[in-house]
Amino acid sequence: MKAVILAAGEGLRCRPLTLTRSKVMLPVANKPLLEHIINAVAENGIREITLVVGYKRERIMDHFGDGLEFRVNIDYVFQDAQLGTAHAVKQAKDHVEGDFLVLNGDNLVEADTIGDLLRGKRGSVTLLAVEREQTMGYGVVISENDRVMKIVEKPKEMVSHLVNAGVYIFSQEIFDEIDETPLSETGEYAITDTIQSMIQKGKIVSMVESRSMWMDAIHSWDLLKANAVMLERCKKDIKGRVEKGATIKGEVMIGENSIIRAGCYIVGPAVIGKNCDIGPNTVILPSTAIGDNTSINSSVEIQNSMLMNDVRLGSGSYISNSIIGASNSIGPHFSTEVSRDLMIEMKGILHHAELLGTVTGDDNAVANRVLIRAGKMIANSCSIESGVIVGRDIPPGSIVV
């Protein structure tokens, strides 16, 4: 069986991180979401993968190449216009034969999740359902035993706790059905509309409920949760050099050519990439992921945070519950304020964040002693001068004095 992974979308709600890369390339435990998914697929013996790519596709192609490094064969198809999931699946038509697996590139799954679906395959469509306390914003599955009777998109009231995970096994007949799918009210060809119409025609659409991992990161800050979950699965593995006088506790992974200097105190689960230079006297606390080629100066404290690749962080800084995008150069005494139950406004809509410091995009230059108020974000390619207290969201390319 082959797998088709949908990876063409931008992920608007994950801005500013998705200004420079698509959502599937956002890292969790130092690996893009998509890489975790490809690993889970490969562990089930599925080695032929088609990626449907669009937005910032070169970033995806640069990372995965032809898949050899990830023990799979990858080919790419382009979805130029974002016309919905059904349209995306259709792009892969010439790349699959027989039954095939379809996944979203931005929902985190583990091997067992996919295994459950593969074992329960039945009928024209088999879909994966997972239980959710909160079903708002999801497609809810109404079923009799394992037969799907209806998918209710974004229901206003509680109809079921089972939501559609967006992982499917399709037979070839899906392509004919997609051709008959009308444009939805939101201007997209949705695969759930295709499935709904198949149900109405009396075709067998079955479901498998999985209790294995399935996570979706709707907002950028949800990545911190996913990061913590994935780091729990890490095992201690130190490839770099740890100087005498540094302490490493618990499950900590340190990549090749990285140096942990004397006086550092690192508590796992945590991961530090390759070619990093950390410390001296820097404290890294659990659920922290630090990307490749990152330099962190002396006396820094970081907890429950993600720093992406090529970040440079000045001495005496404090980062908590935050995501720092790639290639930020941050001066000394940078500080993130953290707050609970924030309401964050994006495009006029308020979104809830349980516990958050900041999220910054890529390529920012931050001078000395900058404080970021809880929940405020810096986009990309900004320049923040010394002593600034950032109390509002900063748009791309800004110079803040």
Next chain:
Amino acid sequence: MCGIVGYKGKRQAAAIIIDSLKRLEYRGYDSAGIAIFNGKAIEVHKEKGRIIDLEKVIPDISGTVGIGHTRWATHGRPNKINAHPHTSGDIAVVHNGIIENYQQLKEKLSQSGYNFVSETDTEVLAHLINYYHKSDLIEAVLSALKEIKGSYAIAVLCGNELVAARKDSPLIIGLGEGENFVASDIPAILKYTRKVIFLNDLEVAYVDQDRVTFFDTEKREIEKKVNTIDWNLEAAEKSGYEHFMLKEIHEQPRALHDTFAGRIYELEGNIVFDGLKLTESRIKDISRISIIACGTSYNAGFLGKYLFEQLSGIHVDVEIASEFRYAHSSPGSLVIAISQSGETADTLAALREAKSSGCRTLAITNVTGSTITREVESVIYTRSGPEIGVAATKTFISQLAVLYLLALYFGKIRGKISQDRMKRMLVSLKHIPAQITRLLNDKEMIIKFASVFKSSNDFFFIGRTLNYPIALEGALKLKEISYIHAEGYAAGELKHGPLALITQNTPVVAIATKGLTYDKVVNNIKEVKAREAPVLAIADEKDSEIEKYVDSVIRVPTTEEIFSPVLSTVVVQLLSYYIAKARNCPIDQPRNLAKSVTVE
């Protein structure tokens, strides 16, 4: 620079040889051919053009031993007759290199009754082996090779026997299970095996399906070491990109990171090289440096001149390898040879010349175990992975990276760079890959400019000091892949002649990043603007003045002046790529060019 493949094993040879040849196509592609032993006789098929053209004319051939070739003409026009393999009786030969005394040999063989059908030097070789062939193929090959002056890598097929040999031209043996391979380059056989043996000059290999035996010129058996290749074939695939060149441009941040990995210690202000055999006192004693290279590597070496002079205070001469014949080297001088493939014949010849005068030698190359690595004292590898596009991109950037590291390292040892300055430089250098990623994320301006100027017949690239070599590289890239005539000029030199060529139809790309000569470049821009030429400036992102003088600006991230050429390089690469693409050129395999030039 042609490609050679040979196979003997259990599988159908034709399919494997065709597949391997496709991976060598970048070495030359004006014609191709194969010879397979079908159990009774040798069947030969050739075709002008590319491997796919050959594939179309090949019938089903049953046979498990054979040879194949992709050709890039040096003797005789590219056509079907001149394509290899060349045959003589029951002997078929594929050859890479040049036979210098082929005229004399041709006369001699003609008198003995041999009939020549092609215009190639290789046919001489086939007849000569046939002439000596009684019963032992190895003896025949050895006798023939003794008469030949010049360079060669050959694979010879006679019945079901396969023999390979080399002199001054690369050849490797691949070891499989129940099958063995001959190839002129590693990517050809990587799909089948990772175990290879590098053949040395004047060695002959007898390739059987279960074992390979090696002989010297006197037919004494010799022992050879087996190497394992740790490359991924991934790099030989396009992975979603339309062209290898764009894929390779995008691989530059990674290539740089790999070239830096384990060599930079920023906090200590230290650089560490594994392959450098020069002690600190020897580095202090270096009186001058000669850099020898060809093509793109020459442009890298040219920037190297500025780097060594500015950072380490050593006088540097840069020479085109094919012009470096009269070495004025002394024991106090260091010769740095730069060759991506490590097989560039001109560079190797110049290196040998230099070595004979007793100077120290250092090679910068991308290919482990290549010929150049066996000829020099110190080797520093660029770790770019294999590069398939004929126009060098990521290997150029990695060569620059190595030159920066070397110049900084020499400068520190010679007391020209303080520990603190070194630390600051290394911090900036380490930031370059991320800045390239940023450039690659936003190519709209470049694509727009390319589409506007795709129909121009002439281009000028100008720059001063550090940016002058990048102007040369920009012009070279554009020439190579878009077939547009382009000149790289020192900006101050325009008024001494070429300004006469500047009109409203000659776009000028001015590399005008901030630095010592910025004001002077702006003056040169005004000179060309006065002649109504459209000007594109490559400028610092913080430069708010430049747009007053030019038509378009492409911004590069701010870095130290000395590192800015790396970022400008990426812009000229992309510019050339998108212009060539807009003109529908065969970007990865431009006409008349080959990836590594292994003839002089």
